Amino acid sequence: MPPRRRSAPASESLTSDDLATLTTALATGKRATVYLREGMSGLGLAEGASARVVSIDGTTLTVSPTGVDDELPFEADELRMSKTPPPKPEPTKPKRPGKPKPAQVAVPVQSPHRPRAAQTSVPPNPSPSDAPPKPAAKPATKRAATKKATASVSVTIFGTADNEWSVSLVRGARKPQRSRPVAPEAVDAAVRSLGDDSAREAVTTLLNAAREEAQRRVEQLSRELDEARQALAALDTP
Incomplete structure (x- = not known):
């Protein structure tokens, strides 16, 4: 089955350290277990x-x-080390911008001897903390990937x-099953239906050799049977 590829946060999928831990467990004969990040309804x-x-x-x-x-291939970003995913950090709430302070004007008391000019106090520049924060980036949407087990x-x-003649079957990376005997005529019919000339020629050559050997054996047994009959007839003669 072709491996499936998808992007995932490092905290939710297998990391290089996780792969090293699993490889060490396999090398020492220990059981290595992982967990699927997403379900596969087709396999239950x-x-x-x-x-x-x-x-x-x-x-x-x-x-x-x-x-x-069955045994299936998965990519590291489709698996994780724990049954449940790690908790996601809560997004930080943006601070509300502070209201600007109104300008303050100080009106001095006029002296009867000499008037004084009005003094205006200018508020200090707002600190960087009072500036409205930038809106947090929206998380990217993820597309649901459909997995097919092949x-x-x-x-x-x-x-x-x-x-x-015998036939054996191998599924994926599993061990081959025990071979089972089949009839020569079934093999001949199956290879002919494939339409592959090289395969048909190889099977036909082997079948012809087996047929010639069987014919030679029949002829040999026929000669031995005739000789036995002649010996029996000589014994029956008075």
């Missing part, structure tokens, strides 16, 4: 379902999810000159 897996790690190749992990009789299948046909 919910978010946080556990999966046993089978192998690790770079950032691609081959795992066996609980309740699924696996490769290999079918192997094995034949010998003794006209013995």
